[in-house]
Amino acid sequence: MSDDRAARIGLALRLAERAGVLSKHYFEDGTLSVQTKRDGTPVTEADREIEQTMRDAVAAHFPHDGFVGEEFPDDDGDSGYTWIVDPIDGTKSFVRGVPLYANLIALQEGDEIVFGIINMPSAGIVVHAERGKGCFRNGAPVRVSDRTTLDGAYVMATWLEDWEPEVVGDLRTQGVTVRTWGDAFGYAMVACGFADAVVDYTTQPYDLAPMPVIIEEAGGRFSSLDGRRVFNGGNGIASNGLIHEALRTYVTAPLAGHQDRRGVRL
Known part of the structure; x- marks a missing residue:
């Protein structure tokens, strides 16, 4: 793994942790304001604050990286790296008090996704993976099931x-x-x-x-x-x-x- 990728993955892990703190605060605060976007879907101040926090951090550390998110226009980059984030995946769950929402971050290098993280702060679950390094839940390696048929799936x-x-x-x-x-x-x-x-x-x-x-x-x-x-x-x-x-x-x-x-x- 290149030093460039390692530095970005380190930042991604820190941003996921920060996103978890912010979203869990809003989730537990009980005063969340919900608005409706033009496409009829809900959005909260938590969605926007978390994504802006990520954008600011990436711009500060890697100003030439691209950035794709749900709440703001895409930023083009020329470094070969693109960040793709969903600040709160499962907003409908989030606003109804269901703890199965997540903060999503992916790092794309060229055409390949080389790192991804699902952070579920209110459920206490973090699943992340790096290309060639394995997949982990809360630090422990995980594997998919071994079921071979649809029966029982x-x-x-x-x-x-x-x-x-x-x-x-x-x-x-x-x-x-x-x-x-x-x-x-x-x-x-x-x-x-x-x-x-x-x-x-x-x-x-x-x-x-x-x-x-x-x-x-x-x-x-x-x-x-x-x-x-x-x-x-x-x-x-x-x-x-x-x-x-x-x-x-x-x-x-x-x-x-x-x-x-x-x-x-x-």
Whole structure:
């Protein structure tokens, strides 16, 4: 690993910790102000403060890096590194007092995500991975599950409004248990081996940027629903790798006639 990458990963770890402190403070304070953005999704002062804090720190330490976030316009860079962040993934959970929200940070070097972190401060869970170094939960190495069939598999979903009813029914006939309240929590559970897969039909790049390195370093597979190894394809599926193609066949079956998925993940 280059010194340049190591320095950036060190900063990413510190920023995740800082984001956790800020978001947990707002989460527990009880006076959170919620606004609605033009796309109808909620945003809070916590989202904006956390992202601005990250942007300021990156600009101070690595002024030529790019930065992509949810709340402010993208910053182009020419260093070869880009930071991709979601200050609070799961804002709807956050504003309702559900502790399964997360702070997401990914570091992209060239075209490759080389570091990713899911920080869930109110749940006490931090999952992070560096390319070639493994995946860790709260400092201990983790691996995906070893389930080889859909029968008995646990599949996470951020929300079922995006799922065609026949998909859930078909999976149930295969012995699959579908559980909701996914967001980043679902990907963390797959990386740690507690769930076997997670499916998202509607995403933004900052929702999924940390997931390729986290899932792959835990021994699993991440792709878009059409099978590409991309995090910016508008959707995503992560699994232990062993059931990936079998599950993908079921969850993509209705897409041929429904190309325009509606909804925005928060």
